[in-house]
Amino acid sequence: MTFLGMPPFPQAAREALGDTQLRRNLAHATATIRAKRAAVVAEVPEWEDLRRAGAAIKDNTLRRLDEHLLRLERSLTDRGVRVHWARDAAEACEVVGRIARGHGIDEVVKVKSMATQEIGLNEALAAQGVTAWETDLAELVVQLGDDLPSHILVPAIHRNRAEIREIFLSTMEGVGPGLSDEPAELAAAARRHLRRKFLSARMAVSGANFAVADTGTLVVVESEGNGRMCLTLPEILVSVVGIEKVVPTWADLDVFLQLLPRSSTGERMNPYTSTWSGVTPGDGPQEMHVVLLDNGRTRALADEIGRQALRCIRCSACLNVCPVYERTGGHAYGSVYPGPIGAILNPLLKGVGVDAQTDSLPYASSLCGACFDACPVRIDIPEVLVHLRSRVVDARRGPRPRAESVAMKAAAWTLAKSSRLRWAERVSALVGRLGRRRLPGGRRALARLPWPGSAWTDARDLPTPPAESFRRWWRRDERS
C-alpha cells in the first residue's frame, strides 16, 4: 500500500510544494468539491444525526466483527459465491491471480477499488502475465500516465485536462492530434477505449463499498457506469473486500447511501449504485469470488483509540477540506490512502516504529480539526493523530535518544518548576537584546537562527524575547 522508496512526508512535501501546476490543479479541484459538498450537506437538517448513526452502525459491527464476517461468508456461500480469506496483500493477490490463470485469462477489467490498489493487485497480476485494465476514468488516466493515484475518490486530481489530453494522445490507440481538451471529448475517447475492453474481457475484479452480512449482498457506488459494465458483462467476477466493509443488514445501507455521495462527490445521490447477491443463472457473471482482506485491519482493530479509523467509508471529504493535502497533494503521503485518513490509516494498518516514512505521517497535520468536522462517520482524526504520535515516540524510546526527545525532555524539565522557567526567561531576555530590525508595532526581530531555529526563521521573523516576562512583571506589580 506504500509507494516504494518514498521519503518521509516533510521531504516529499517540499518537492510537491514547488510544483506550481500541481498547486493550482489541487487548489482549484479541492475548492470546487468543498463548495459542492458544503451545499448538499447544508440541505440535510438531520445531517448530524446521520453522522452519529453511521458511526454507531460501524462501531457496533466492529465490536462483533468475527460474527458478522462468518454470517457474511455463509450468506455468500449459500448464494453460490466462493469466499476466500486473505491475511495480507500477497495472499489476496495470489488468490486473484490463481483464479485468472485457472481460466487461462490474460486480461481483466477493473472496477475502481481502493482495496485492490492497497494490495498492489495490478502489479502482482502483471508479474503473473495478467493485464489489469482500470475502467474508472481517473484511474485510467493514472494507469495510462504510468503515474500514482493521489486522491481516494479522484486519483488523477493532480492532473488538469491539458495534461490528460497529452496522456491520451501518447497512450491510447486510435486517438489523433485532433483531440481537444474539452472534457466531453476526452470522456468520449476514454469511452471508445474502454468499450473494447468491456466487450473482450472474460473476468472482472472489483472491490465493494459495503458487504451486507444478512443477504450476502455486495454494493458498489460509482458515478460513471463503467463499474456496472464490469459487474455485468464478464463471465467471472472477483471482489476484493476489506473485512471492515461488512454491515449487518440491508437497512443499514439507508444511512450510508445518504452519507457517502454527499460527502464524496457532493451529490445528493450517486448516478450508479450496483448491488448483487450471488450468482443469478443466465444473468451476469456466472462465477463469483469474494476475497475477504485483513492486511492490517485486525492490527488497527486492536488499537482502542485508533480503531475508529475502520469506520472509514473512503469518501475523501477529509482530503478535500485538509489545508495540508490541498498544498502538498496526495503523492507526498506515499500511499494510496493520502490526506488525513491516510495519515492515520497507514500507521494503523502497518504498525509504527518500523519505517520512517510511515512514522512521519501522524505528524503531517496542523491538527486544525477540519477533517473531523467533515467526516461522515465522525472519525476523530486529530485525536487519533495525537495518539499515534505518542505511539511513534514510545516505539522509539530507547538507550540512544534523538535530538527531538532530548529537547522535549529538557523542555519538560524546565516547565516542571516555575523557578526553572523564570531562569530560562531571564536568559532569553538577554538573547532578546540581539534583535536589530523593527517589527510592525515596534518590537525588534531576531536575525536568522542556526538549525533547528532556522526551520522557523528561514521564512518567518521572530520577535525578540521581552526584557521582562509576565511573571516578573506580576511580582513587581503585586509588590508595588
Added chain:
Amino acid sequence: MVTCVNDALFPETGKSVVRLLRRLGVEVGFPETQTCCGQPMVNTGYLDEAVTVVRTFAKAFDRYDAIVTPSGSCAGSVRHQHGIVARRGGDERLAASSGKVFELSEFLVDVLGVEDVGAYFPHRVTYHPTCHSLRMLRVGDRPLRLLRAVRGIDLAELPAADECCGFGGTFALKNADTSVAMGADKARHVRETGAEVLVAGDNSCLLHIGGLLSRQRSGVKVMHLADVLAGTEGDR
C-alpha cells in the same frame, strides 16, 4: 493561566487580560507556580514528559474556581487532553482542571455576560478565528461580538477565515515548508482586507502569521484580542 508562550514572549497580553478583567470587576489571581499546559509535549507525542508538566499545572490551579486563559489552544488542551495525560500518568487528579477552564471570549460572554467591554480601538482590523477556538472549543462568533462592540473599530471580514494558518505547534518546525505554504495564503487573505491589524485569540498562531507578514514587510501588525479589548479611550 497566562500560558508559557505569553509569559515568555508576549507579557503585554497577560497584562491586558489582568487590566480587562479588573476593569470588569473580577478578582484576578496569578498562581506563580504555573508554567505550561503540556500541549507541546502531548501534540508531539511525548506523553511521559507531559505528565510531569501537567502535574505542575494541576497543583498550581488546584484551589481556583475558574481558570481564564488568552489562548483557545491552551484552553482546548486543558479541556480535551488532560484526560489523556491523566490516563498515562495513572492519576485522575491531573485532569481536575478540565471542567473549569475558559478561553477569554467564553469567560467574558458566557460567564460575565458582557459583549461591550468599554474598549476603544480606532483602526482597521480583521479577525482570524484560530482552529482550536473554532473547532475544539466551538467559541463561535463570541470574539467577533466582542470586537463589534469596540468603539472606533473598522472590522473587515477575512476571506477563508476558518482555514488553518499552518502554525500547528511543532508542525511549524517539523513540516516547516507546508506550514509556511499555508501561512502564505493566510497572510495573502489578511492583506486583501486592507487591515492595519490582524487580531486573533492565540498569540502562537499570530507568532506564525505575524512572522510571515513582517518578513514580507507588509506593514500589517498582529495583536491579541485581549490587547484590543483592554485598550480604552483614556490610554491611547
